[in-house]
Structure formats: C-alpha cells, structure tokens
Amino acid sequence: MPSRADHRMKRRRRSVPDPRAGVAPHPITSRDDMTQHLAAPAAPTSGTHTGWWRDAVIYQVYPRSFADGNGDGMGDLEGVRSRLPYLKDLGVDAVWLSPFYASPQADAGYDVADYRAIDPMFGTLLDADALIRDAHELGLRIIVDLVPNHSSDQHEWFKRALREGPGSPLRARYHFRPGKGENGELPPNDWESIFGGPAWTRTGDGEWYLHLFAPEQPDFNWDNPAVADEFRSILRFWLDMGVDGFRVDVAHGLVKAEGLPDLGGTDQVKLLGNDVMPFFDQDGVHEIYRSWRTILDEYPDERIAVAEAWTPTVERTANYVRPDELHQAFNFQYLGTHWDAAELRAVIDSSLAAMRPVDAPATWVLSNHDVTRHATRFANPAGLGTQLRTAGDRELGLRRARAATLLMLALPGSAYIYQGEELGLPDVTDLPDEVRQDPSFFRAAGQDGYRDGCRVPIPWTVEGSSYGFGSGGSWLPQPDSWGGLSVEAQTGDPGSTLELYRSALAVRREHPGLGAGTAVEWLESPEGVLAFRRDGFVCTANTTGAVVRIPLPGRTLLASETVMIVDDMAELPADTTVWWAV
Template identity: 85%
Template sequence: MTQHLAAPAAPTTGTDSGWWREAVIYQVYPRSFADGNGDGMGDLQGIRSRLPYLRELGVDAVWLSPFYASPQADAGYDVADYRAIDPMFGTLLDADALVREAHELGLRIIVDLVPNHSSDQHEWFQRALREGPGSPLRERYHFRPGKGANGELPPNDWESIFGGPAWTRVEDGEWYLHLFAPEQPDFNWDHPAVRDEFRSILRFWLDMGVDGFRVDVAHGLVKAPGLPDIGAHDQLKLLGNDVMPFFDQDGVHEIYRSWRAVLEEYDGERVLVAEAWTPTVERTADYVRPDEMHQAFNFQYLGTHWDAAELRSVIDASLAAMRPVGAPATWVLSNHDVTRHATRFANPPGLGTQLREPGDRELGLRRARAATLLMLALPGSAYVYQGEELGLPDVTDLPDEVRQDPSFFRATGQDGFRDGCRVPIPWTVGGASYGFGSGGSWLPQPATWGALSVEAQTGVAGSTLELYRSALRVRREQPGLGAGEELQWLDAPEGVLAFGREGFVCTANTTGAPVSIDVPGRMLLANEPVRTSVTGTVELPADTTVWWAV
C-alpha cells in the first residue's frame, strides 16, 4: 500500500491514538464566523485570524462547513468544483495556510464533503444538459423519462426535503432527481466514475493535510433499485422514522469502506464523520463499524427534550448501540440546520428543532448551559456549534427579504427558518457588525448582540463563554472525563440525572424547582451558583448541572 505523507503534519498535542474518541469539535459556519476582507461575508482569512480564540476556548478540532466553489443556492452545499475555493471565501492558498496555522496551534481541521449531490452548475451536469438524452454524463446523475402520455409527470412520487417534487424536468423532456433544491442534482453512485471521482477528491484534501471529513447526507448516496414509489401522503413526516428508498440503503456501507481504505493510506489518524439521519441509533451504528467511518452524529440526542427520563433513555441507547462496533458515542446540541438549543429549550417541548418564537430567553439560556455541562460529561466526543459558547439564541424575527435558506422559498418541506441560527456571531461590544467585519454582515444582527459578544463575556465570572472555557479545561484535566465508553447511573430524585465515571460524578436537575441531594464529592463546576450545607447535603437549583470530583 502506498503511504502518503501529507504536509503539514497533524498536531501532536492531545491524545496520540484515537484522538476523535474524546475530542471536542467546534463547527465553524464560514460565512458567519469572521470576515477578513470587509465584504460582509465570513471567509477563510477571517477564520485564520480567530484560530487563537478557538485554541484558548479549548477545543480539539475545527469542522468547516463548505467553502468550495458554488453558486450558493444552498449556502455552499451545492458544489460546482470540489477542488476549488469559492472566491467569496478566499483561495486554495488561504485554505492551505489555514490548515498549517491550525496545526501549529494544536488544532485539527475537518472539512465538509458533499457527495450526495452537486450543483447544477457542476461541469458534469452542464455537459449532461448540453449533450441531451443518451449522453454518458447523464448516467452520472439520475435522469429519467417522465410518466404520463407525454412524459409530463415525474418518474416517481418522491418529495424533496425542501418541499415539492424531488424531480425537475429539463427542456428536452427528461427529468432529473434532486432530493434537495432543484439546483442540487443527486449523483448516481452506481456509476464507477462517481466513485472514482470522490476517492480522488478525498486524496486532494488529504494531501493538503486536512484531518478528516464530515460527510453531508451520508445516508443518501445509494437509492433503491428501480427508484420505487413510496406511496405515503406525507413523506417528510416519515424521514428519520423509517428506512426510505432514497435514504439509509445498505449499499452506502460499501462506499465508506472504500473511503476508509483511502484514509488508511495517510499518516496522522484522519477521520470520517457521518451526517446520517437514521430511524434508530442501531442503524446509525452501522456507519461506524471498524472498517467504515469513525464517528456519526447523534441526532436522536440532539432532538431530546430537557427531561431526565428522556435523556437517560437516549444516552443508554446511544452507548449500547456503539458498544458492539467499538465506536465512540457523539453528542451534539446545535448545528447550522436546527434552532440553537438556547432557544429550543426556551420553548415548550414538542415544537421540533425549527422554531419561530424566542420563548423564555432566561429559562432557555439556563437550560442550555446545564445541557452543555451534561453533554460534556458524557463518554465520547462532543460537537459545539459556533456561538453557542456565547449563549446565542436563534434570531427569530429576521425580515423575509433578507432570508436565504432555500427551504424558506418552497411551499412545503422544512420550516425554512435555518437562517436564524446562521446570523454572524459577535466579537466586540460595539461596531457596525460587533467585530464580525468592517463591512457589516450578510444577515442583520440584533441590537442586543454586543452584550453577548466575546469581548463582553471574556473574563466575566459566570458568563457563558467562561463556563465553556472552564468546562473544556476541566474536561482535559480531570482523569477519565471524556475518555472511555461507560458510565454508572446513581440513585437520584425524580427529574435528576446522576452518573459516575472514574473519579467523577455529574448531577443534573432537569426540573423547574430546587432538589436536595447528598454531596457526592468536591464541586468542580456548575452552571448556576450552588451552596452546600453543613449537613452534607446540597440543593441543586432548577435546571442546573454540577460536576464533582470524588
């Protein structure tokens, strides 16, 4: 086997073997993180300038959402060229410098890969349109004749995740499949050229030195033979609850085994992370078998309410599902596709992960801080979405005219309010864009953003930023915290979660009232002030998580 020695080398700080098993990975949404050239849009130069902040925060790796050449029909998840940087973000030289500087600071870099679909401006798709029916390029996508007397009906009844039919008809009468926006035609992964191309793309970025890939729609690449009808009247409600003919097909696993073989050619423990929406955590575990991916996002955990019984059930199921395949569990509370958890927990349960109301801001922030400490105490790896360390809420009152989420413009499908979690984050108390950049911001920031900025919270005891910094420091320093795959549940009052790990206990009161428990040890950290009594008991405030050394 050929051994590739990519430069720059991966960081040597931290865990030397299986670093991803306990890593805290920070998601950067490039257009909303930092603007280096003053055009109102975040970019690679801006990210580079803020790498020291991420190092000081205490994360182990940085995941970058797409920065490839793209018409930006879906914020870069419609890729026109997988080996080029979109000019709005910079150049390949900027990307190379970003990887090098991150490694110098001991940070690893994970890049987003979008293999389910390309942009309709991709060279392959444009040639397929020009050459017409029968073109070999059309075989790399899903082109089909329509149904009906004159082919006027879509080839099947599949619906787009963004709403409406999953098919668009072109001028010559054929239809093409797009599970997302019409500007995002799905690749045909039965075609060998598609498989060869993506192995080449992997090597391109591995040779630049990236430490891994977050794989977008990892569950969607393979479609059921014959593209059969589903027959359900509301397919979108079935997503994540059942195996669909276009999602979570067993054939995807052969692809990821071939990708894992590519990564094994390289030094430095490169990783694959699956964004795989599956009906059960057991199906998710299939993506992280020893010869496939290294991690898979735990969406079942992300969607769990702030409720002790629900949380314990999902935690147990997650650990149990990962145990047979030897993979670490992953934990996540927010990302660029869902309402930030500070807003989600501010609203009554059952409203989903896309909300339009701000809710009880104080309650949401308190619960979000408690939920973060609970998440960071669990065995395995955790993901942090940019700005959650500032306690940012979703922006729920964006004017319609500034929205850019493609699902917002569709009649049905996703709620279309993902823009609310993508508003550029604040760095300073003042300024036109609160330090995001000199040229304003591509989505308007609330007038309250300055008080939540990095500058406003740095060094302030009890601030959300300092809570995250303290939690990540303790997680690194406390033996047994983060590492491993097991925990032991302890007896606790109703509504309280209590579990032990080596030399450590976590207690989380998910109720809206104080609860008294016996003091389990020396208090390390809490999201709210906690007072112990001389009798050896402690009163856990409402919505409070406490870490203890034992």
C-alpha cells in the same frame, strides 16, 4: 492511570500571522503546485495520541458567519484563520469547516460546482493552506465538509449532461429518467424534495432529473463507477492538503432503492427525521464508506470521517461506524431529545449500547447550522421540533442550555459545539422575510425554512457595525442585543456562558473521568434528576423547574448555576448541572 493531560495532545502557544498580510509560508500559484507541494501533509506539531477522535471536542465553524477578513460582509477563510487563537484558548481539539468550495451558493455552499477549488467569496487555495498550517501549529485539527450526495447544477459534469442529451455517459452520473403520463409530463415517481415540492425537475429535452434538495442540487448516481472514482480522488486531494478528516454531508442518502420506487402516499419525512425511506439509509452506502476507510487509513496521524446520517434508530447509525467504515456518526437522536431526565437517560443508554459492539465512540451534539440553537429550543415547550419561530423564555432557555452543555460534555465520547453556542446565542426568530436566504424558506411544504436564524454572524466585540464580525457589516442582520453577548463582553466574567465553556473544556482535558470511555454508572437520584459516576467524577443534572436537595456527592468542580451546600446536602437549583470530584 495516566492523567488526561498526558492522554491528550499537549499544545504549545504561538501567535498567528496577520492573514491580511497576504503572505503564505510557501508560495503556491496553481492547483498543481498546491498538490505537489503538499504531498507530505502537515500534522499538528504539538503531538498526538492514539484515537484522538474518540473523545475530541470538535467546534463547527460556519465560515460565512464566523469572521470576515476582507470587510465585504461575508465571513471567509482569512477571518477563520485570524480567530484560530480564540478556538485554541476555548479548549477545543478540532475545527469542522462547513463548505467553502466553489459554488453558486444556491444552498449556502452545499451546492458544489468544483470540489477542488475555494469559492472566491471565501478566499483561495493558498488561504486554505495557510489556515490548515496555522491550525496544526496551534495543535488544532481541521475537518472539512464533503458533499457527495449531490453537486451543483453548475458542476461541469451536470452542464455537459444537459448539453449531451438523453443516453449520454454524463447523464448516467446523475439520476435522469423519462417522465410518466401520456407525454412524460409527470415526474418519474412521487418523491418530494427535502425543501418542498417534487424531487424532480424536467429538462428542455423532456427528461427529468432527481434532486432530493433544491433543483440546483442534482443527486449523483452512485451506481456509476465514475462517481465513486471521482470522490476517491477528491478525498486524496484534501488529505494531501493536510486536512485531518471529513464531515460527510447526507451520508445516508448516497444510494437509492433499486428502481426508485414510489412511496405510495406515505408522509415523506424530511432530512431531519428518522423514518424508513427509499432514498435514505440504504445498505449499499456501506460499501462506499469501506472504500473510503482504506484511503483514510493510508495517511498518517489518524485521518477520520464523520457521518451526517439520519437513521431510524441508533442501531442503524452504528452501521456507519463499524471498524472498517467511518469513525463517527452524529447522534441526532440525542439532539432531538427534550430537556427531560427520563428521555435523556434513555437516549444516553441506547446510544452507548449501540456504539459498544462496533467499538466506536458515541457522539453528542445540541446545535448545528440546520436546527434551532438549543438556547432557543429549550426556551420553548417540548414537542415543537428543531425549527422554531418563537424566541420563547430567553432566561429559561439559557439556563437549560448551560445545564445541557455540562451534561453533554460529561458523557463518554466526542462532543460537537456549534459556533456561538459558547456565547449562549439564541436563534434570531424575527428576521425580515426580505433578508432570508435559506432555500427551503422559498419552497412550500419542505423544511420550515427558518435555518437562517441560527446562521446570523456571531458577535466578537461590544460595539461596531457588526460587533467585530468585520468592517463591512454582516450578510444577515444582527440583533441590537448582540454586543452584550459578544466574546469581548463575556471574557473575564466568571458568570458568563463563555467562561463556563472555557472552564468546562479545561476540566474535561485534565480530569480522567471525562470524555474517554464507553459507559456511565447510574446513581440513585430524585425524580427529574440524572446522576452518574465515572472515574473519580460524578455528574448531577436537575432537569426540573424546582430546587432539589441531594446528599453531597463530593467536591464541586463546576456548576452551570450557583449551588448551595447545607449540612452535607447539596441544593441543586432548577435546570442545573453540577460536576463533582469524588
């Protein structure tokens, strides 16, 4: 069997030009120049392998909180570009960028006013071109966020729809409806916004429009052919720019049930839930993704799409990754699983089983920009959900987080890492109300509104006003302890979380029993311990709060905590995962 080094892209090192120099490889002065110039998209120069996305480790960059290149306190594309060598050395395969499009920023860029432009706070199309090219030369692929469920209320389509009034063609591209009640004063149905309150806002002429999120985010009507045509064009624009794929925001929400029926008093589960709803996971979404797949397949170097799809079951999630649809779907059932051996084994089994019939890789994720970081989630009692307001037991949370990461990276399929988790960052749970910017914080009865805690800019250096994030401070305040968790502080420390991630990703690249594949062989183990075998490899995860002794499985490859070997027995510390070569 070929080694993982043969199997994966072999990357060569290079230095990244200083993004502050302001010189791009090819001068581009307009959007037309950009499109014409990039008709032949650049691919990673270090080589490819078939199905690179099946076992890829993908790193999520939340641009406003990653690195600030111009010193205005807000992260940007220049900052991301300057830190690409860090991501290459970390050992990831691809970088997913959260939205950077032109936007009024009512919801941190998930309210898009122009899908073919970069918001000035993040840079320009020239900056995006330079970032993509530098990433490819480093052997990194670039995945960008796509937001097809809704636009900004400042999108030209929506502004024209308001101006042109009821019955206009532009209004048919959104969900405009007359209201109920004697004078149309009541919303068209009883749907609630994800962020709280009614999912409808009334316009000056008396009609109402649907917004599953904030009022500034009107939902597109995907029954209208113009919407489908527009997004096929948007896909081609960014594929021509050279991006390697798309993360599809609210992929389960594009199609609504016919007639927009009332829920009838049912408790309306929010975005981070799995109940059956008439505005989520409708079968009609799959026709959309089949049409997208034909476009992706036209381009070289295996361009992909990843669904953010909250569904009732992993079997329903599998529908999004059938061979003629998207390539991956986030495994939110796994993200929401407690640190418990029985629960973890059940969701691992069900995830692998659901993906096998559609020949899609399972995906694994522990944190992202919408949920509490797992170092804090695991620091609190189980059952509190994915949005927490308490720091919990920091030491316990970090120990469990390290163990959970090694377990995740040992599973077959693709893994997602959220920026800063490799530093062991916790959520910032004590942000003052006056600095919060999450729109759900300001609306009653919606999501908990504490997503800002996982979006605080990450620390790069031990000292400085923003710990190396940038010269102009940071848009959300960083804790005083951030310096000790910085990249600088942890680099070279063999016991640090950063070096654990670097080591884990290096082993994963080289060992044939990690990443690729579709199954695990479960081994007998004590209660509270997960143990499984793959090709030449065994993983053991002790999810209990006590030391557990097991027969020595083999040679230690990597451990989240120090393991003692006594008389052919291994002593697994509490909340510890170990990789073994066998």
